[in-house]
Amino acid sequence: MSYEIVHTFGFTVYFVFLLFFLWISRFAKTSAGAGWWACSLAFALCGRLALFLMLPSSNVHPAAFIYAIFIVLEKPFLLTGLARFLNLDLRERWFWVAAAVAELWVLLTWMADATPLMRSAGYTLINACFLVYAAWLAYHHRHQIPGWALTVTASASAVLAVHWLVAPYIIELQPSWFRNGFVLGTSLVLIQYSSLLAAILLRFQKRLVDAEAKALGLAFLDPLTGLKNKRYMETLFDHALLLATRPHQVVAVFYIDLDNFKPINDNAGHAVGDEVLKTVASRLQTHTRSTDICARVGGDEFIVIGTQLENPDQAYGIAKKLLDQLTAEIDVSGANYALGASIGISLYPIHGTKLAELIDRADSAMYQVKRNGKSGYVIYQAGEKSANS
Structure with a gap:
């Protein structure tokens, strides 16, 4: 060369x-x-x-x-x-x-x-x-x-x-x-x-x-609380469910509507209301497992999905724990605010196999709690009317 x-x-x-x-x-x-x-x-x-x-x-x-x-x-x-x-x-x-x-x-x-x-x-x-x-x-x-x-x-x-x-x-x-x-x-x-x-x-x-x-990640997160948002629930729920659930296990959908939140927003202002919602989100995340899903789907409405439950009765224990956390007073800038929470529960696969069905039935159960005096929890019973019907 x-x-x-x-x-x-x-x-x-x-x-x-x-x-x-x-x-x-x-x-x-x-x-x-x-x-x-x-x-x-x-x-x-x-x-x-x-x-x-x-x-x-x-x-x-x-x-x-x-x-x-x-x-x-x-x-x-x-x-x-x-x-x-x-x-x-x-x-x-x-x-x-x-x-x-x-x-x-x-x-x-x-x-x-x-x-x-x-x-x-x-x-x-x-x-x-x-x-x-x-x-x-x-x-x-x-x-x-x-x-x-x-x-x-x-x-x-x-x-x-x-x-x-x-x-x-x-x-x-x-x-x-x-x-x-x-x-x-x-x-x-x-x-x-x-x-x-x-x-x-x-x-x-x-x-x-x-x-x-x-x-x-931002597309699927609520910007205020950092929880999953409604888009996540609609887009990735089935995939998350598949990964988190084993055969013969139960999944519980908890539809949570905060009681007495509107007066806080009206009287103390939206800034205080936002801090209250952040505290609620933090408590939900702290008192659920890593395999569970927490989401904010409305102004003061949240969904928690409890996975890998061995039997339906476990849903009651989770609901009680969540209710205790949500009714405990919340301190914002030295002022204490008291909330309540109405929690409706639906179970997969007992009440449905699709997210829309489960949310609709948990929503119906939540309205039953509200009709009965608020601040409680109940599992959906077949024959209840949907809140949207």
């Missing part, structure tokens, strides 16, 4: 990835790492172009000098991008100090007309140190990004560090390996930057998934 093909392959790879990182860096809320990696690739690209344009001449020293100048500058940009991408608090100025030392070495050995091995020894050592540090950072923080992207970055960087350390000595002993060394190095750089690109895309994906999950 000719030098022209080797270096054409090299600068083409760098150019394509440079365009990718420049494109990604323009996305809103993108990590700053993409822009820094675009800069690092720009310097690597310039180094390869220098080799491509100048190596055909008989004097390779100027090409090697310019290549070394550019390739040293690639590494601090690479490391800075990694630190910014991972949001690490590092003293980045030391990257530039090390790069300056390497550049000084290149300049002094060039002016002293040192041997090729002497010229490369200093800056290849610093390049290798940069890459070892990049490998350590990527591996140590690999769990920040899902998948294997940063593990691949760490592996490619570590192998590249070894490559930088041994390549000058191999070339000194076997000059024909010069070409093969560039092919190997370019392949490792391709893997390194591919994994960094994958890390950015995986972070994007995670951000989108998290945003979607948050939006979905």
Whole structure:
């Protein structure tokens, strides 16, 4: 393979990835790492172009000098991008100090007309140190990004560090390996930057998934109390029921309407009323199990779904516990407010297998409690009239 093909392959790879990182860096809320990696690739690209344009001449020293100048500058940009991408608090100025030392070495050995091995020894050592540090950072923080992207970055960087350390000595002993060394190095750089690109895309994906999950959660939550809302009940109840209930178990639907809430809202104001509702929601969540479902379906109306009941009689115990909590006084800004609660109960699968049926029958039972004096609970009995009929 000719030098022209080797270096054409090299600068083409760098150019394509440079365009990718420049494109990604323009996305809103993108990590700053993409822009820094675009800069690092720009310097690597310039180094390869220098080799491509100048190596055909008989004097390779100027090409090697310019290549070394550019390739040293690639590494601090690479490391800075990694630190910014991972949001690490590092003293980045030391990257530039090390790069300056390497550049000084290149300049002094060039002016002293040192041997090729002497010229490369200093800056290849610093390049290798940069890459070892990049490998350590990527591996140590690999769990920040899902998948294997940063593990691949760490592996490619570590192998590249070894490559930088041994390549000058191999070339000194076997000059024909010069070409093969560039092919190997370019392949490792391709893997390194591919994994960094994958890390950015995986972070994007995670951000989108998290945003979607948050939006979905908000769509199914009551904004005031944080309980599930009516949309959740209508959309996901059957699925939740399937997950929470085992064969031969009973599910109880408790339809709760607060008594004496309207006077609090009217006399103390809506702000106090909202605090009362938040306390009610907190008590419902605190005194139900993790497998149960609590929802606010109206202004002062709530539904609790008790799952995994072994027999219908357990519903009475749950209803009593809920009633005790809801009738206990609620303190808001030093003032105490007393509520009552009318609780109607329907049972799955005794009174129905669909949510609409169960809620309708629990609602009917709740109105029976209201007709009988409020603040109590009763299980739906067949033949009762629905409140909506």
